Amino acid sequence: MATSDGGFDWIDAEKDVRAYQVVGKSLLERIRAGEFRTAGKLPPERELAEAYSVGRAVIRDALVMLEVKGLVQSRQGSGIYITRRAYEVETSDAATPEAGIAASLLGPANPVDLLEAQQWLESHMAQIAASKITDKDIALIEQAYDDYAQAHLREARERLDMVFHLAIARATQNAEFTGMVSHLWHRRDNNPQWRALSARITDTVRRDQTAPDHRKIVDALRRRDSGGAFFAMWQLFEHVKNAALATGDDTSL
Structure with a gap:
């Protein structure tokens, strides 16, 4: 969803409460493309909000979504770090093989x-x-x-x-x-x-x-x-x- 000038096209986040899902998916795609590999962590919320032209609440929700899936880890006072699992998972909602086995056993x-x-x-x-x-x-x-x-x-x-x-x-x-x-x-x-x-x-x-x-x-x-x-x-x-x-x-x- 990147535009030719390097920005992003977004619908009004206030009207679409699923905006965080779109942002989260985009961040995951950028992670897997190796964009943040050198730093090992994501940019600050403020920078992400500016890049995606959304409020920080949308960014925060997107980060929570990724954290719940084990793809990033928040460290107080340090930032949002990318986990190894983020590079291993190949589909948006897939879990690691071990997690998949556990889920199948749990039902x-x-x-x-x-x-x-x-x-x-x-x-x-x-x-x-x-x-x-x-x-x-x-x-x-x-x-x-x-x-x-x-x-x-x-x-x-x-x-x-x-x-x-x-x-x-x-x-x-x-x-x-x-x-x-x-x-x-x-x-x-x-x-x-x-x-x-x-x-x-x-x-x-x-x-x-x-x-x-x-x-x-x-x-x-x-x-x-x-x-x-x-x-x-x-x-x-x-x-x-x-x-x-x-x-x-x-x-x-």
Whole structure:
């Protein structure tokens, strides 16, 4: 989608919430073409936003999409680094052979099973994060929460929610926890049942009910309250799980 003058042709990102997918695909193509191999990492968000003529929120969502798929890795204060997997994968949504085997053994994800797994893992993870979190981590989580709470479009809101949860995972200072959370979000993001349920969410009031739960998680982390962070995260997933079971259509975290 590059133009003759080296720029890019884009539709209005505000009107097309899938713009991040187009940007993500373009970045992956450029990675595989060897454009960033020397540096080993992507340019800063600001430069990418200027190059693609989109807002930084679109770039951030595109980077999250790539990170969830294990193609890039965010390192606080250093940048977005390209992983070896980005060069090994040949199709846009393919996983490594090992991941493919694991997925086939797991079978299709059940939305309720995913929620229960996320509830257990992320509650314990929030508890650990509260004891290791830095001021910079808190600032990033606060920003992620603000972006999520202010989003109006469903797809944008879901993507920003992923940013929020990954920010908490990184605050554990354990890359393995971040990878585990990314794996569950990837399973959810590629689950047809989940997408079908999520597509039927039209009640803005009901979707906004989880915003206070997110705020409680942020407040507990800011206090370095491990027990409070565990309970707040557990309650968030409990509310989502109950809503999903009760209505069959509310799966927005």
